[in-house]
Amino acid sequence: MFTCQLTHRADLPLSYPPEIEKCTVRDTDSRSLRGKRGRVPSAPPPDWILQRRRQVGDRIRDARLHANLTQEKLAELAGMDRQTINRIEQAHASPMLDNLFRIADALGVPLADLVR
Incomplete structure (x- = not known):
């Protein structure tokens, strides 16, 4: 209106x-268009993006396990919370570039190895 x-x-x-x-x-009827933060939700990402997100999460998990770290310990080393690490590894969240830098640094691996 x-x-x-x-x-x-x-x-x-x-x-x-x-x-x-x-x-x-x-x-x-603004309630039907707006999400919990008051924004109109965007379209879900295409399947190929979700697949790449899963691949990045798998590489982070593999590097974490190779380093003998728990999600909690990786989160502590990266200055993040465990839930964020879990969401990234499970591909439930798209990681911000800054967080990928922190994770790669905490794992002692080049960022390129996680996102190739």
């Missing part, structure tokens, strides 16, 4: 068009 509040300036004759004072746009 689109609404505007119009006003006439007192110093102008009524034959002049009114000025727009304030306009608002409101969706009649």
Whole structure:
């Protein structure tokens, strides 16, 4: 729904068009369009992106296990929380580049080995 509040300036004759004072746009059913953070959800990523995300998560898990680290210990070394490490390894979250740098550094491997 689109609404505007119009006003006439007192110093102008009524034959002049009114000025727009304030306009608002409101969706009649905004709850159906907005997620929990108030944003309209984006389309899910294509399958090839999800597949690559799984591959990166698998490489991180393999490197972590090779280094004899738990998710908790890797998270501590990387300055992150265990849940974030778990979501990245399980491909439930798309890791931010900064977090990939932290994980690679904590594991002592080049970033390229995790994302190749």
